[in-house]
Amino acid sequence: MKIAVIGGSGFVGTRLIETLKDHTIHQLINIDKQQSPFFPEITTIANVLDQEAINNLLKGTDLVVLLAAEHRDDVFPRTLYYDVNVQGMANVLAAMDLNGVKHIVFTSSVAVYGLNKDNPNEECPIDPFNDYGKSKWMAELLLQEWYAKHSECNVNILRPTVIFGERNRGNVFCLLKQISSGRFLMVGNGKNKKSMAYVGNVVNFIRYLICNKSLGYDVYNYIDKPEVTMNDLVAHVSRVMGKHIPSKHFPYWMGLLGGYCFDFLASITGKKLAISSIRVKKFCANTLYDSSKAMTTGYVPLYTLSEGLARTLNYEFLEKRTVDDVIFLTE
Template sequence: MLAIIGGSGFIGTRLSNQLKESNIPFKIIDIEKSSAFPDHWFYGDVTDPESLIKPLEDSDIIINLAAKHKDNVYPTSLYYDVNVEGARHICDAATKAGVKYIVFTSSVAVYGFVEKETGEDGQYKPFNDYGKSKLEAEYIYDAWQLNGSDRTLVTIRPTVVFGENNRGNVFNLFRQIASGRFLMIGNGKNQKSMAYVENIASFINFSTTLSSGRHVFNYVDKPDYNMDNLTDIICNAMNKKKSNIHIPYALGLLGGYFFDFLAKISGKEFPISSIRIKKFCARTQFKSDNINKTDFKPPVSLEKGIANTVLYEFMKK
């Protein structure tokens, strides 16, 4: 029995679809009831360790997808309450339930901004509380794996994940490009590693079949597109003309700081911020040497995943 903690969300729902199609038994443990699989749902809160004990009964493998991950979580202590203390609580609950196999979805944010294509041996330089809290959580899971016999830990560090029904930063970017009003900030040559939700869910499923011990994987769908390439793919999929207007990075960043100021004084959230401008213009290029050593093959090409997403989200029905 697979127990998916945080399984009511975006990736968890896609993973649950795959498990159901393959007749693999699973349960969802989440603070939010699963709208897609209500009959598989059990209440559980990673910040409340007692709430995890009963739902984990009869589980063989824990998959932890629960996280605070948005750019603007406030107070920032919530990153550590959920991501770090949550990891500690899950490990304690796993020990009590006799579960010896955990799959943890971390993030490439543990590497911070990278200057070259970075594999699993990359240096840790998280630049924000999300990345720092994910790295601290990894250390907790590592200790759990080392301190017990025959325990298996799979740590997966996905790059940015996108797909149908997601409303994160990539959705906002795709929406702007699809609208025909997109203005490129910078020269558009910065490469971006991405992961399509169907593929990352498939890899998580694959990761439940590994041998005992500790395994670490970056997850990224190749090839890496730069921002100009990405704009071309979206415009071609929607049969729209591409805008060739570029805004200098310094000017775009200044606009980001302006919206930071507005957000601070108004208490409102805006789609533009300095950190999002920095992320947009940064090179975020990763590789997975360790996945290349396995026989895993993503079921959907990255270009097809991008086209699937924009046609589903933005074409008039």
């Protein structure tokens, strides 16, 4: 089987290709607008918005894993979310039709549910609160329409929560770095629960879907259980790091006001700032999602959430790093 990973030069894609190369004998190609720092030998530089290029590159392909997306909170102009996430999906589906490709795995997001939902499963109402979530849902709708005309094909949609792991420089890394530094400022009471997914588990679930799900249309939330509260996370980091980590609590309203101030500064300076009102809202929100459907497939996560956090903390903050280590900038 020939597998085309579209958007495989980034954080999740790199780990996925590594996992597939270790566990399968399938032929792999990576299509990305950036060169892969680890797998240049199988990478072709192309943009998902280039229909002709995608048409040509999917020749002879049996299965597509679509990872390419605009996903940061600070993408500008906002239309890029829809250009890449929605039109990109349309282009890939057109190329699949042209080349007779019948299988696709698509990484969507729990962002389609919106904030502060009560442990939604895959059947819960869709209510995205930002352009990223809206564009991911629009891409899913294109897949629904495509499958309705291609019932002989196979669609697997993965809606992961925030993904973290070694080499990632996203929100979870920044949070772990702040906590481990001992200069962490807790907005709210710290009792809100956060869902997370360790990259090693996410890519192995994708591999499981590739190897075991070849019929029908399925959507899966992916979250490593059980979720932890912010207070629990601080305590876990303290244990792994072997040091006492104090945390100061600030009222939510004060944190949100500060976020709006940073929004204003970003708008007048044109600079991307580490703090924003959206990030404060996301930080203080309960993010609980039902992942029981994924667990009923027979897949067993390779790591517990605690193990994934410990592996990340050890790699990033306890082991000796070299200055030229490859890192991935994400949310």
